[in-house]
Amino acid sequence: MTTPADGAALTGRRTPEAVHRRRWAILGVLMLSLLIVVLDNSILNVAIKTISTPAPTGLGATQSELEWAINSYTLVFAGLLFTAGLLGDRLGRKKVLLGGLAVFGVGSALAAFSGSPVELITFRAVMGVGAAFVMPATLAVLMNVFEREEQPKAIGVWAGGVGLAIAIGPITGGVLLDHFWWGSVFLVNVPIVLLALALMLWLVPDSRDPDPCRVDPVGVVLSVVGLVLLVYGIIKGGRLADFTDATVLGTIGAGLAVLVAFVVLEKRSDHPSLDVTYFRDKVFSAAVAAVALVFFALMGVTFFSVFYTQSVRGYSPLQTGLLLLPLAAAQLIFAPRVRLLVDRFGDRATTTAGMLVLAATLAAFATLDADTPLWILEVVFFLMGAAMAHIMTPVSVLILQALPREKAGSASALSNTFRQVGGALGIAVLGSVLSAAYRTEVEDELTALPPALRHTAGESIEATLGVAAKLGPQGKALVVPAQDAFLHAMHVTALWGAGVALAGAAVVALFLPGRRRAPQEDEGERELAESRS
Secondary structure, eight states: OOOHHHHHHHHTOSSOHHHHHTHHHHHHHHHHHHHHHHHHHHHHHHHHHHHHSOTTTSOOOOHHHHHHHHHHHHHHHHHHHHHHHHHHHHHOHHHHHHHHHHHHHHHHHHHHTOSSHHHHHHHHHHHHHHHHHHHHHHHHHHHHHSOGGGHHHHHHHHHHHHHHHHHHHHHHHHHHHHHSOTTHHHHTHHHHHHHHHHHHHHHOOOOOOSSOOOOOHHHHHHHHHHHHHHHHHHHHHHHHTOTTOHHHHHHHHHHHHHHHHHHHHHHHOSSOSSOGGGGGSHHHHHHHHHHHHHHHHHHHHHHHHHHIIIIISOOOHHHHHHHTHHHHHHHHHHGGGHHHHHHHHOHHHHHHHHHHHHHHHHHHGGGOOTTOOHHHHHHHHHHHHHHHHHHHHHHHHHHHHHSOGGGHHHHHHHHHHHHHHHHHHHHHHHHHHHHHHHHHHHGGGGTTSOHHHHHHHTSOHHHHHHHHHHHGGGGGGGHHHHHHHHHHHHHHHHHHHHHHHHHHHHHHHHHSOOOOOOHHHHHHHHHHHHHHO
């Protein structure tokens, strides 16, 4: 009698026949799990203005508290990804995926009923713990379910699912905020988590590394502490509009020192959570750097784009979600097809072109003003989504195929860690640039206010508009200057983001491989050489 394993052996496959037959259904379940994590972040992008509104509409969160609501999730996520990948390889990816989804669901329910910005920041961190165990496990299972020749196609579909989540998130968030309270943007995760858990128990096979590494708790603590200190210092410097402040410099310095200690420990450890030997491979290092730089630029710019559409242009959360559709549609359209371009032109040409287009779209934000025609904004978003698809799909394949199949969890964790760290630093650094530029530009308009109120009003456009609303008719004079100051700050920040994307273009142009030869090309050249000899 032929077993599933025998069936796989007869066809030359490494996956059992039963798993191979349902591989696309398994991919659908993995994409649903991924959808929850990505959906939450894209929903939150639309909700940040509402959360910054004073109670009872929102929580009255300041700009720095909003940055922490995003970054508490991101930093915990990034700090635990190494360990999550290793635990998945050791304990089984399915078990880790189920546990991560359950924690994420509980964190979402708690975040929905937060009574203050501090509670929201705390429960977002809990959600980050769950997400850290979901994200690497989805790609690790994918790499073990699909054969090598099908992996680029499957990763393309997986990346297209990210585009779908980016599309659904803002629209879902807009609809929820139009009809319910701000906490509904988190509560919506709970039924999706329950569905994903049921489907996963039914369809997804378990897999693990037969020779797993030991867990490195000291490394995990150092990475999280170092990142939190670094990001805290950057955000505080932006809030004060003074990066020479002793507290700011001390916190940033301490964060960098802890991160250096983390790298030294990992180099010497026989069971590192981050295996630095992977970075000896130039292609792997360049691909990981590209991921970090892309999300540094992109997350920083999307953070301010919501305030541009809602606070300056006056659109509702739902309208803002609809405005972001072209970005998501482009990712959904192009991500599954990028492999065709890579086959023809190579990884280097495809990703470099994507990086250059991304830099151009970010720079285009520096030309937008309060009455720019909407079609221009929509074209910018569409090109941004197309650029993302042509960067993320090829580099994801390069990262995942650089390591052995058994280390898929570690490879996925590394990719996602640098994406999250890049995004967190992008929000912190570019958010601080935005905050400092805004305060510098608007402070002359706030001289008539009392000193304590003047400092609060200068934190962000939402803070200025909030103070203006409390002042009544005399506060109306602050609205136009606040919008003008924000536009100036947005233009400065957009050019910083474009500069980072250009740095990414240089990295991929120098270090990623060109076009890979097809086996038939090598065969043809051999036959030609033999005929001449």
